[in-house]
Amino acid sequence: MFENIINSVSKYITLTEEEETVFTDLLERREVPKKTVMLREGEVCQFEGYIIKGCVRIYYLNENGFEVTLSFAIEDWWVSDIASFHERKPSAFFIEALEDTEMLVLTPHAKEELLLSVPKFERVFRILVQRNLSSVQDRLVKTISKTATERYLEFVERYPTIPLRVPQYFIASYLGVSPEFVSTIRKRLTAKKEE
Amino acid sequence: MFENIINSVSKYITLTEEEETVFTDLLERREVPKKTVMLREGEVCQFEGYIIKGCVRIYYLNENGFEVTLSFAIEDWWVSDIASFHERKPSAFFIEALEDTEMLVLTPHAKEELLLSVPKFERVFRILVQRNLSSVQDRLVKTISKTATERYLEFVERYPTIPLRVPQYFIASYLGVSPEFVSTIRKRLTAKKEE
DNA sequence: CCCATCCATTGAACTAGATTAAGAAATATA
DNA sequence: TATATTTCTTAATCTAGTTCAATGGATGGG
Numbered sequence A, B: 001m002f003e004n005i006i007n008s009v010s011k012y013i014t015l016t017e018e019e020e021t022v023f024t025d026l027l028e029r030r031e032v033p034k035k036t037v038m039l040r041e042g043e044v045c046q047f048e049g050y051i052i053k054g055c056v057r058i059y060y061l062n063e064n065g066f067e068v069t070l071s072f073a074i075e076d077w078w079v080s081d082i083a084s085f086h087e088r089k090p091s092a093f094f095i096e097a098l099e100d101t102e103m104l105v106l107t108p109h110a111k112e113e114l115l116l117s118v119p120k121f122e123r124v125f126r127i128l129v130q131r132n133l134s135s136v137q138d139r140l141v142k143t144i145s146k147t148a149t150e151r152y153l154e155f156v157e158r159y160p161t162i163p164l165r166v167p168q169y170f171i172a173s174y175l176g177v178s179p180e181f182v183s184t185i186r187k188r189l190t191a192k193k194e195e
Numbered sequence C: 001c002c003c004a005t006c007c008a009t010t011g012a013a014c015t016a017g018a019t020t021a022a023g024a025a026a027t028a029t030a
Numbered sequence D: 001t002a003t004a005t006t007t008c009t010t011a012a013t014c015t016a017g018t019t020c021a022a023t024g025g026a027t028g029g030g
Helices: A003-009 A017-026 A082-087 A108-117 A121-145 A148-158 A168-175 A179-194 B003-010 B017-026 B082-087 B108-117 B121-145 B148-158 B168-175 B179-194
Strands: A028-032 A037-039 A048-053 A055-061 A067-074 A093-097 A101-106 B028-032 B037-039 B048-053 B055-061 B067-074 B093-097 B101-106
Touching (some): A003 A048, A067 A168, A101 A108, A121 A148, A121 B067, A121 B082, A121 B121, A148 A168, B003 B017, B003 B048, B055 B168, B067 B168, B108 B121, B121 B148, B148 B168, B168 B179
Antiparallel strands (some): A048 A101, A055 A067, A055 A093, B028 B101, B048 B101, B055 B067, B055 B093
């Protein structure tokens, strides 16, 4: 149960056996059925979750009532609204399970305790935030400077399993185009392949 | 000279006089003439700079040779490519002074020393990264779900002084539209006002 | 197994914004 | 002051992507 999370953390720091135990004892296993909304706009995010199995998405509801999917997360990824979690402030986002999902969760209290007893973890979480920042920056740049078709191709190349797991209109809301246009893109691409 | 930076840091942590001295002794004052490129794509970012006076922009050169402005920074803002700075990896960005600029700079070495001797600063920098993340997320969502006119209006409302200081085509490259279209937007808006 | 619901596709009409090219302002330089 | 360079504006044309509406598969629940 803890194998993957330990491997994942061990990419950044080396843990003694005791430290591993401190860590895993602070984790809480949570089962989240499909379609559960784990965090709603306006709520304070009470978890930082590592996905063992399943798939979730983080999205934002804009003033026209449109959903913009910020990211998907699958096995071995962390999900949370870190800003809300840390500053104890209301979130601007929703987090929803797209499949029955199993997570290992750190509560704010548990994370605090973890950082106090094994300060090395500061590094892990700092790196996670930074990677998150890099990936959002990257997406912003690409959203500004690439066509929807290019963004679609990059998305399926980078996350090949996600389009097989989630409805197409979620991908549209991630790419920032209408669901109909994703259809059009796919049609064009298969037409090209068959040439 | 250190008044503003101390005030800014003091929003997040409280410093004793000795701690203040440790901090300010580690800062290096740097004068950067207009048009200087302080960081180039492929270089490792060697600074985290607090702007005392002036204006810079961070931009990215996409594969078509187009510049996308990620952000502007003026007085009392920090500038850096944090990912590059911390991971000691080549940056994807350029950082350029748009005016003669005065900064207080932390080198990687100085920052390390600062965090070692005054660990409270961890908090400051964590919050800065998180705020940065939030603001990029916010921009991404708005880039996806708002029209150029709406984004332009939000930009001038949020950063009223910047359009007065930098050429309009930089704002175009920030908003993700052509410079001509910024003209069109402005024309439409002044036409409306005069009604 | 049937019905309901949810999801994807298609096409037609439309619009935001790009591109190109030219000229007009503004700013810097001598 | 004149001139060169940089920046901004305008207008015509073109295209990526939207919106709307209709149709057709899937999928799941009773």
